[in-house]
Amino acid sequence: MSENKYYSADLSISIVEIKANSKGQAEAIMQEFIDKIATIMDSKVRWDEANWEIEKHVFDEKEGAWHTQ
Numbered sequence: 001m002s003e004n005k006y007y008s009a010d011l012s013i014s015i016v017e018i019k020a021n022s023k024g025q026a027e028a029i030m031q032e033f034i035d036k037i038a039t040i041m042d043s044k045v046r047w048d049e050a051n052w053e054i055e056k057h058v059f060d061e062k063e064g065a066w067h068t069q
Helices: 021-041
Strands: 057-060 065-068
Touching: none
Parallel strands: none
Antiparallel strands: 057 065
């Protein structure tokens, strides 16, 4: 009896900076990123879904610290 096998893995990639002028542009860049890796993965890797949340980070010069909005 032949047994079909496959392997799976959880992958987490922290994107620490997206160079964009707006949240919409950052979303478009993320979509382009996903589209490009999807073509590479197409024949070897099947995936469930990709989730991301864009956060805006602003430097407060008075505090000398970055804040997430």
